[in-house]
Amino acid sequence: MLNRKFIPILVTIGLFAVMLAAGSFRYTGFFSLQVVFNLLIDNAFLLVVAVGMTFVIISGGIDLSVGSMIALTTMISASLIQEHGMPPIVVIPIVLVIGCAFGWAMGAIIHYFKVQPFIVTLAGMFLARGLCYIISLNTITINNSTYTAIAQTKVTLPGGSFISINVIIALIVVLLAIFVAHYTRFGRNVYALGGSEQSALLMGLPVARTKIGVYVVSGFCSSLAGVIYTFYMLSGYGLHAVGVELDAIASVVIGGTLLTGGVGYIAGSFFGVMIYGVIQTIISFQGTLSSWWTKIVIGLLLFVFILLQRVLSARRSTVKS
Amino acid sequence: MINMIDRQPILQMSGIYKSFPGVRALKGVDFRLFAGEVHALMGENGAGKSTLIKTLTGVYSVDEGKVLLDGKAIRPQSPQDAQEVGISTVYQEVNLCPNLTVAENIYIGREPRRFGIIQWKEMNKNASALLSERLSLHIDVSLPLQSYSVAIQQLIAIARALSISAKVLILDEPTSSLDRNEVQQLFAIMRKLKNEGLAILFVTHFLDQVYEISDRITILRNGEFVGESLADNLPRIELVSRMIGKELNLLEEMPKSQHEEHAESDDIWVEASNLGRTGAIEPFNLVIRRGEVVGLAGLLGSGRTEIARLFFGADRADQGKLKFAKSSEAIRSPRDAISQGIGFCPENRKIEGIIDDLSVRENIILALQATRGWFRTINRKRQDEIAEQYIGTLNINPPNPEHLVKNLSGGNQQKVILARWLLMQPELLILDEPTRGIDVGAKAEIQKLVMSLSKRGTSVLFISSELEEVLRVSGRIAVLRDRRLVKEIEGQDISPHHVMQAIAGG
Amino acid sequence: MNRIMKHHLFWPLTMLGALLLFNLFHSPDFFSIKMQGGHLYGNMIDILNFGAPLILVAVGMTLVIATKGIDLSVGSIVAIAGAMSCMTISKGEDQNSLSLVLMAVGLALVLSLVLGLWNGLLVTGAGIQPIIATLILMVAGRGIAQLITDGQIITLSSPKYAYIGTGSLATLPFSIFIVAVVFAAASLLTRKSALGLFIESVGTNPQASRLAGIRSNIVIVAVYMFCGLCAGIAGLLLSSNVSSADGNNAGLWYELDAILAVVIGGTSLNGGRFYLSGTLVGALMIQTLSTTIYSVGIAPEITLVVKAFVVLAVCLIQSESFRKAVIRRWKTRHYPGEKEVTRHA
Incomplete structure (x- = not known):
């Protein structure tokens, strides 16, 4: 018997395969390893954000601040490097720590003052965007040699195709996250928290630490995504990554994670991001289709997945009662 | 024996x-538990059972007293x-992560x-061994909890307790949502x-x-220790009488139903035939x-509230039906019941009765307005009159129609809900524990009200944990016992002893 | 004094007053209103005029939030309504024909109602949490808006359409009248019919409302439709203001500003009692904040930082745990379990 909890993620993987196959069938030059790698190259930052978002959503929360956090990270990095002449080796840890601290503060308010995550991270989103403009209203271009070197490095793989450093970072994050989610106590506590906070408390799990920790992870991931984004864009700007929080949430949901918490997989989010990328690629290959179709298709997929989850959970509760 | x-x-x-604040939940309770024994803690609502358990499990702190373990x-x-x-x-509600x-x-x-890495294989092996050795349960432990029935989930909760090397296991209403076979399975494991x-x-x-x-x-009652006894030495009827708080001989002196005063009509208003809901009431x-x-008389959890909810359409019956004398419509929702002329004061008034944020006036007119729809409004002057009238007749305190209902005492909140339904002039009023948490004076008022309603031709379905009260008002x-309607007692046959015996059964 | 402080308008009005006072000291001519060519000009008029779309969206959002819901899709509906009306007009032969403009407005508003209905059905029929249900349209909506305009920014030359957002009536901007009408309609609908009572009842205690015989599904669907309609009107105002439709940027962040206005106005995100007048003040405060920052000469983008702190402050004040936290400091011992259990009891 097929375990029902795997249905959403199997649907996701199947969808990805079908889309890839359909694209290859329809467009010449679509099916190459490089196209798949380009998906990774263009969406490396989204992948990292989605990983953090997956933890948050599994725990039963939501984080709207991730897009702004990326922008803030690009801005701080650019400012410290260009205007204060600090070396990247110092700057990158600084921005990562800032990301964690930001996440910690939001998590603490959510947990201790019982304010809805939605509203706290909304404030965080405003704050991070606003702080970007306090640093500068304009784009700061980065011409630091380390950054440009990382941005331009192509890691050639056997077979002639290549990936970027960003992809390597993102894949490491994904693998690490899968490990954390399934093989550490923190990871399992996140699932428990999303399943039932009340039960988690009565079972003696460290609810406060886990809940706040989830937002720290998300803060860390979004600032790391910001670092990747800086490599990708080689600039800091307050309008970078607008709306990425929605892309991330959509990818996570399409990846089979339950928006109400408790159920989901990091690997699912990986395929969610890939589906997102494939849609964009197909639309660009099609030529006649315009980019806004991405949003409509994503909205449609969101609808289908949310409905699918709703049906599955409804059936589950009738089985129980 | 031992x-x-x-x-x-x-x-x-x-x-x-x-x-x-405001309640003394436990007043010098003693309790002891022996190894190798199943010890039942009995008591009606407000007896202090759950408070006692919560002090034992560290949810509440104890104000005074000693707890010795070993x-x-x-x-x-x-x-x-x-x-x-x-x-x-x-717990009854399984406190695990589904x-x-x-x-x-x-x-x-x-x-x-090992090195901080969870060893899934080892964990699954241990879990399988634990379940099969101690609970004779052979299931796939790698499936999510929610794929199993509540009964199995409860056994898993017990397994968790055992794996933490429990000396004392507390089972808080574990059987409420189990069927007969599941209960037997649980009992076998308990033995x-x-x-x-x-x-x-x-x-x-x-x-x-x-x-x-x-x-x-x-047995506990009103936060006090009533007695401890070996089960074999305690006849059922004595257990019931001590829970309810009346000694058998005292019961005989209790007032009889005062119902003979007015003429009995044979006019059937509604008839439930074979009405039931799986897991709630047979x-x-x-x-x-x-x-x-x-x-409706019976102990807590015997199915009283469940009957009331079926009559009102708050829960859907899955078998049988309600037949009304005047119409043939089925009841599918509270709205249907209201249009048939039924009113319902629920047991849990905080969750199902009052609307906290609204005023006394708004709470009173709510049901009437709901039947009138959006646009046939009751004008403000009329609303004020209605509110004043019921504040007066029911003695609602403070007598301010604009007071928010959440700031009223429990008894006054109850009166507001009563007012809501009296205003509807129902043909059948269902009162589920209308006098709980209400002072003695107000209790008498409500009992009087029930009598006068009945005189005016309104039928009342009256539920109370206080047997005395049920005896006084009911014709x-x-x-009910163990979720079954076991006996109907009418007219001259109504006596405390009769009712008590029926409750105790056996 | 205590009674004044407890009034729901006390805090919003105080904040608004403080902002205005600051402006008075910073630039004394902030309040001056000039008459020029039959129109009134001045900062105060601007605040009302530019604040009009936000007030509209926030009024709809107030009712949704009162039912324990939330509507994230209003920004998208703003864009769709603008796109729909501009598209209809741009397809016409005579862009300035009254019947064409009326048809465009009608189409846009009907579409907004349908989108509201969609949200309402997802919430009631499919039983999806409001924040998730409306997220779908939030994501897809901008795509739909661009689909309607074919990805172009449509520019119109239709004075009749432009009148909606830029025209003036009796020396005042026409948009102020639109807001006044919608606001009055919402107030009348909720206070003179029983709808307001039902909304508050359903939002406070859905279970008890059902037992009192209220048809909560119909109430909830109606509220989402009204919210969609409000957002649609706001979309017309915004697109008419600039005589163009931009599917990508029209109404961006409106959902967040509207929620902020509602929360500042004293309506709790947990549903129940709602205050349309509070929302009005809240929306005006947000607009005044933008105007102030602009007139002080700070970059308008920095408004976001101020908003962030306002959101936090308001939510913390509304949070029971936060208020209790201050008291709890003096308690020597506490039982974490006790807190939890009473919360869930």
Whole structure:
């Protein structure tokens, strides 16, 4: 018997395969390893954000601040490097720590003052965007040699195709996250928290630490995504990554994670991001289709997945009662 | 049998006091529990059972009193603390995570790890072994908990407790959502664990189950210790009378139903035939005549509220039907019931009755307005008149129609809900524990009100934990036991002894 | 004094007053209103005029939030309504024909109602949490808006359409009248019919409302439709203001500003009692904040930082745990379990 909890993620993987196959069938030059790698190259930052978002959503929360956090990270990095002449080796840890601290503060308010995550991270989103403009209203271009070197490095793989450093970072994050989610106590506590906070408390799990920790992870991931984004864009700007929080949430949901918490997989989010990328690629290959179709298709997929989850959970509760 | 004299109880609670703002929940309660015994804790609503259990499991702190476990004083500050010293609880609502696997639910927080890495194989192996050896349960432990029935989930909760090496296992109404076979499965396991030397504290509302499984019974009433006795030495009827708080001889002197005063009509208003809902109440037949007060008597959890909810359409019946004398429409929702002329004051007024944020006036007119729709509004002047009128007749305090209902005392909130339904001039008014938490004067007022309603031709379905009250107001009493309607007692036959015997059964 | 402080408008009005006072000291001519060519000009008029779309969206959002819901899709509906009306007009032969403009407005508003209905059905029919249900349209909506305009920014030359957002009536901007009408309609609908009572009842205690015989599904669907309609009107105002439709940027962040206005106005995100007048003040405060920052000469983008702190402050004040936290400091011992259990009891 097929375990029902795997249905959403199997649907996701199947969808990805079908889309890839359909694209290859329809467009010449679509099916190459490089196209798949380009998906990774263009969406490396989204992948990292989605990983953090997956933890948050599994725990039963939501984080709207991730897009702004990326922008803030690009801005701080650019400012410290260009205007204060600090070396990247110092700057990158600084921005990562800032990301964690930001996440910690939001998590603490959510947990201790019982304010809805939605509203706290909304404030965080405003704050991070606003702080970007306090640093500068304009784009700061980065011409630091380390950054440009990382941005331009192509890691050639056997077979002639290549990936970027960003992809390597993102894949490491994904693998690490899968490990954390399934093989550490923190990871399992996140699932428990999303399943039932009340039960988690009565079972003696460290609810406060886990809940706040989830937002720290998300803060860390979004600032790391910001670092990747800086490599990708080689600039800091307050309008970078607008709306990425929605892309991330959509990818996570399409990846089979339950928006109400408790159920989901990091690997699912990986395929969610890939589906997102494939849609964009197909639309660009099609030529006649315009980019806004991405949003409509994503909205449609969101609808289908949310409905699918709703049906599955409804059936589950009738089985129980 | 077991020799009592040279045995020390594993758990001894003595002189336990616990107060909450405005309530003294426990007044010097004693309780002891022996290893290798199932001990039933009995009491009606407000007796202090759940407070006692919560002080034991560290959810509440004790104001005064001593708790000895194995002769050592303990003072658990949290459920985890209690677990660590060996006291584990399994609740009616399974307090596990439905999304995690069975094995995880048993071991979460204590997973076997190597270098910080969770060893899933080892964990699954341990869980399988634990379940099959101690609970004779052979299931796939790598599936999520939610793929199993509530009965199995409860056993898994017990397994979790055992794996933390429990000395005392508290089962808080574990059988409420189980069917007969599942209960037997649970009892078999309880007997096995008991024979292995575990001390089990068992809370249930089902009398049959108490006598089937328990060795010893402790009775609480109104936060006080009433008595402890071996189950074999305590006749059912005595247990019931001590729970309800009337000695048998005193009961005989209680006032009889005052219902003979007015003419009985044979005019059937509604008839429930074979009405039932799986897991809530077994199919029953009940007739309610015009102007009649029908009392529902039975212990807490015996199915009283469930009957009321079926009549009102708050829960959907899955078999049988309600037949109204005047129309043939079925009741599918509270709206249907209201249009048939039924009103319902629910037992849990905070959750199902009052709308906290609204004023007394708004709460009173709510149901009437709901039947009138959006646009046929009741003008403000009329609303004020209505509110003033009911504040006056029901003596609602403070007498301010604009006071927010959440700031009223429980008794006054109850009166507001009563006013809401009286305003509808219902043909059948269902009152589920209308006098709970209300002072004596107000109780008498409500009882008087029920009588006068009945005189005016309104039928009343009256539910109360206080037998005295049910006896006083009802013209007919339907007695419930263990979710079954077991007996109907009418007119001259209504006597405390009769009712009590029917409640006790056996 | 205590009674004044407890009034729901006390805090919003105080904040608004403080802002205005600051402006008075910073630039004394902030309040001056000039008459020029039959129109009134001045900062105060601007605040009302530019604040009009936000007030509209926030009024709809107030009712949704009162039912314990939330509507994240209003920004998208703003864009769709603008796109729909501009598209209809741009397809016409005579862009300035009254019947064409009326048809465009009608089409846009009907579409907004349908989108509201969609949200309402997802919430009631499919039983999806409001925040998730409306997220779908939030994501897809901008795509739909661009689909309608074919990805172009449509520019119109239709004075009649432009009148909606830029025209003036009796020396005042026409948009102020639109807001006044919608606001009055919402107030009348909720206070003179029983709808307001039902909304508050359903939002406070859905279970008890059902037992009192209220048809909560119909109430909830109606509220989402009204919210969609409000957002649609706001979309017309915004697109008419600039005589163009931009599917990508029209109404961006409106959902967040509207929620902020509602929360500042004293309506709790947990549903129940709602205050349309509070929302009005809240929306005006947000607009005044933008105007102030602009007139002080700070970059308008920095408004976001101020908003962030306002959101936090308001939510913390509304949070019971936060208020209790201050008291709890003096308690020597506490039982974490006790807190939890009473919360869940």
